[in-house]
Amino acid sequence: MHKKTLGTLAILALAGLGLAQNQVWTMATPYPDGNFHTINIREFARDVEAATQGRLSIRVNSGGSLLPHPQILPGVRSGQIQMGEVLISLLSNENPVFDLDTIPFLVSSYEEALRLYQVSRGEIENWLSRRGMTLLFSVPWPGQGLYTRQPVNSVADLRGVRFRAYNRATARIAELTGMVPTQVEAADIPQAFATGIVAAMITSPSTGVDSQAWDFTRYFYDLRAWIPKNMVFVSRRALDSLSPADREAVLAAARRAEERGWRASQQEAASKTAILAQRGMRVLQPSPQLTADLKKVGQTMTEEWLRRAGAVGVNIYRAYLGR
Numbered sequence: 060m061h062k063k064t065l066g067t068l069a070i071l072a073l074a075g076l077g078l079a080q081n082q083v084w085t086m087a088t089p090y091p092d093g094n095f096h097t098i099n100i101r102e103f104a105r106d107v108e109a110a111t112q113g114r115l116s117i118r119v120n121s122g123g124s125l126l127p128h129p130q131i132l133p134g135v136r137s138g139q140i141q142m143g144e145v146l147i148s149l150l151s152n153e154n155p156v157f158d159l160d161t162i163p164f165l166v167s168s169y170e171e172a173l174r175l176y177q178v179s180r181g182e183i184e185n186w187l188s189r190r191g192m193t194l195l196f197s198v199p200w201p202g203q204g205l206y207t208r209q210p211v212n213s214v215a216d217l218r219g220v221r222f223r224a225y226n227r228a229t230a231r232i233a234e235l236t237g238m239v240p241t242q243v244e245a246a247d248i249p250q251a252f253a254t255g256i257v258a259a260m261i262t263s264p265s266t267g268v269d270s271q272a273w274d275f276t277r278y279f280y281d282l283r284a285w286i287p288k289n290m291v292f293v294s295r296r297a298l299d300s301l302s303p304a305d306r307e308a309v310l311a312a313a314r315r316a317e318e319r320g321w322r323a324s325q326q327e328a329a330s331k332t333a334i335l336a337q338r339g340m341r342v343l344q345p346s347p348q349l350t351a352d353l354k355k356v357g358q359t360m361t362e363e364w365l366r367r368a369g370a371v372g373v374n375i376y377r378a379y380l381g382r
Contacts, residue, residue, distance in 0.1 A: 100144065
């Protein structure tokens, strides 16, 4: 009887150990469920759970429901949550490299955006690593376009307009074009336009559709002015707590999510631009004058960036140019 009891206890202990090894990670993203970034992340989470046979589950909290955008990275760094997604340029005050893919017309195609990512990824990884985090994958937004209520043929038409800014680069664009920058997160765009806080913005077709921009703007100029990226990252402590096999399963799923996300972004650019037109917005190419004016802004911002970027940033920029 004594041996039978001990055997039963041993089995229960082993079962309990197995259960204890199962983990649930909490992840925060500021984007809604219908956004292609969030769709890709949820597929990544399913992929991880399948590959680890349920030993790791990722609970995705979308739409800023868990943490506001600016608090997501600090939340992962402090251990409050295990994973997060942020717009890379949101961190431009921390490191000039995070500002690089929001300089107007430095990148205007996915091929150029991928080359810029490849030469800058190492610095992004190093920055995160020094703060106890690991980069999993990065996915670009479609090229950024201008949304306005009135037609715009040159930068002169934008002077004095209240403009949605969401990072250092967009605030600087407003300053250089004579607009008035106002910080507005993606989730607050409709209310900001409805209350007159802003009257113009530069953002992707995806965000335009997410916010139903046709309710408060009439014109979309397909500038493709820059192709910014989001990044998904994880606490290194959480990643290191996994078995080697499960850790590799997460990293392999991340590689697949990155490849899938880049393809989805290109498909998104076409489909969401079409929706803007279907909803009654005038989808237009920028005039030669507007393009020339904004390229001057881009040249100014590139020169400013190089002055503050330091040796690491300058080397990244040269590598991107192939020098």
